[in-house]
Amino acid sequence: MQSFLDPAILFFVFGILAGALKSNLEIPPQISRFLSLYLLMALGLKGGFALAKSGLTPEVSISLGLALLLAVLVPALGYLILRRWLSGFDAAAIAATYGSVSAVTFITAVQFLDTHGIAYGGHMAAAMALMESPAIIMAVLLANLVRRKEAAKTGATAGATAASAPGPLSKVMHEALTDGAQLLLIGAMLVGILSGEAGKSAMQPFAGDLFKGMLSFFLLDMGLLAARNMGKLRSQPPLLIAYALGAPLVHAGLALSLSVLCGLSAGNAALLMVLAASASYIAVPAVVRHAIPEANPSLYFGMSLGLTFPFNILLGIPLYVSVAQRVIPG
Template sequence: MSPFLDPAILFFVFGLLAGGLRSNLEIPPPIARFLSLYLLMALGLKGGFALAASGLTAQVSVSLLAALGLAVVVPALGYGLLRRFLNGFDAAAIAATYGSVSAVTFITAVQYLDTHAVAYGGHMAAAMALMESPAIVMAVLLANMVRQRERRAAGLAPDAAHPAPSLRHILHESFTDGAQLLLLGAMAVGIITGEAGQAAMKPFASDLFKGMLAFFLLDMGLLAARHMGDLRGKSPWLLAYALLGPLVHATLALGLAAALGLPPGNGALLMVLAASASYIAVPAVVRVAIPEANPSLYVGMSLGLTFPFNILLGIPLYVGVAQRVLS
């Protein structure tokens, strides 16, 4: 099936068009929240059932380590590049956004692999969970360094009245995020219950999945269309980064997958994770931890350009390249 004939993708395109036409069509926020939690729960269960069947093999460990390495390298490279034409706070926020991951992009890629009968390891859901937090921690530390440097340059003492969030607080916020906890909890349930649990949960975790994803992507299309306006008047360099950055990050992941001998399905998902950008977890933390950064940049870029690019073009591209190079 062509990706453009996939019902879930077509609903995303429909959402983009409806949003572009300024339609009053909308998915109530509580329903959108439920859909996102359902998708994460179903994905965690699928990953847990797969891990229960395969066990913790060497390939699983290598894939998780590769994901963790990318979660450090991608934001570090991004910050170094973005700092050339942005202030330190915006550079750190955008680096965190592109160093972290988009769960919806990953879930869409999993559905794409299922539709095209490409095998992959359920442990890649754990890889997604591992990749969410390192970029956030790095960005907060970088922003704190910028903040202290600016105060020293201005001859000011550290701001005792408004201290920066502690590393412990940031780690707590990152690792106890409800969505991430649900994903890991569902994965644990899948591992514990195994084949019997998979049979019992099949109507919930498998049969409903495609329809729920289509409904959620409709909402994401509407949301993405609204955020495209945030990019008006922004630097062409930022627009280029939003489109070319994912390709560079996916290429890094492909090289790592080839070096480690990962199979095509796992390599494709590693590429998707490296190429995706967070628009939920990172903004929630960054708005508190780095209030100096401009949300219209890091949210507008990730949701207005990178997310639609990956959903419509990136996922088929990454999977096709991974199958050619890693087969």
């Protein structure tokens, strides 16, 4: 219950209520974009400062390795499950959405750990950056495989199949690996590592003092956006709604098992659980809409933003942290 009294979470709830009431309250897109970039820059700096202090420890290497492993396992598992009920294109798009990560969910989790005095490693920001792209690349490869199978059934030539594809894989990979938000996070982290403790002191008013207020403002906007996308799910099959709420729990459980097996701390395990449980609603939909135009955007976008994101912000984060603390001794 205490997590619901956090100002950032309360602003998110307020945004959902305002959106449900069809209020004309709106955050201009330019401001929303600025807030998103600010949060990523501040998070990258915090991670860089922490890495400059701790150095490259075994837990850092293990955490990053587990992040990459989950970035492959989660979309692969999602595709195998969803392919039973959906077309190959929709299954690949949803698998990519849930295989990638939500930066805002991760940032909210970091703030939650800070508020409750739970230690974690700044390198987990790097884990988030590593987990964003593999799912997109896997989805595009799966979609191309589906196209070839459909072409074989219809007797289309290889040239016709290639012509129907939205673009070369190299272009999609370039977009996935050079996304501006991801590059900003990595660049800010490098700045933090290079500037160290002196940089931390200099940037404290920007990356520290303002962080909570900026996050609250951004979550207000996310609450409004989530409320407006919940209506799109009314016509969707109950199976997809169950997946949007159940998959995060399964993915978080997988991350916790790997964390216990590899000896991660409770704080790092909790953040790995949050990353595995989150679903992208910005980077992946933008790329997938171009790379897999055959997929239905209302499915992967509506599920991630209308259900999974609110679930993780309101219930998931405190649940994952509590379970990690109970399973992993402090």
